[in-house]
């Protein structure tokens with residue numbers, strides 16, 4: 078079954094196309110399930126690169142109305158960071174907004190001092206440990222259905238060290254314990270290859286991380302993380318499937 082549960086749209090201001098544009102592409106490519114996971118707003122803070130809070134009801138009702146129009150199963154989701162202080166808000170998204178799933182997409186995270194940092198600008202691999210611990214806190218809430226790009230931190234250009242190893246172990250052990258799905262994210266393949274201390278590679282997916290997942294039964298889902306309609310199931314998604322199958326990962330095609 079062809080599916081995708083990591084889909085953006087123009088509401089986040091850095092993706093292109095309407096919800097319907099993505100659905101048309103998914104239908105064309107023969108997908109049977111499509112989940113929308115645009116970058117979620119927070120009611121009282123704008124982290125940037127996401128839909129404004131006031132657009133949330135329209136986003137959800139638009140998907141609802143398109144459910145009748147197309148022969149494909151649609152799901153209403155959001156990609157969102159886990160911040161302990163917003164625990165009521167996540168629950169509200171399910172109870173009041175009738176969200177069907179949340180993807181834990183940790184771009185920003187809470188530091189041990191209570192500050193909020195962006196993992197795109199890690200200062201050392203020590204940040205990876207804090208980042209991994211925050212992902213685990215999110216996993217333990219069971220509010221999230223999968224962890225989007227759990228290896229995102231490796232877009233930073235630090236050499237592999239014990240902190241990297243430890244951060245991977247924290248995420249993987251926690252996912253295993255809580256039966257959490259990890260996403261193999263195709264969007265990393267849409268970014269240019271670059272020179273890192275460990276050679277020329279894509280920023281993510283990061284193979285050392287996935288080699289550690291190989292030794293587990295953790296379910297892995299491929300996510301397109303499309304920001305343009307034609308990317309819903311493109312060659313980067315195909316490459317992702319090829320890679321996870323080659324690695325012998327426990328691939329699942331659905332989160333429902």
Ligand SMILES: [Zn+2]
Pocket residue numbers: 085089091116304
């Ligand atoms: Zn995005």
Ligand SMILES: [Zn+2]
Pocket residue numbers: 083085156182225302
């Ligand atoms: Zn995304």
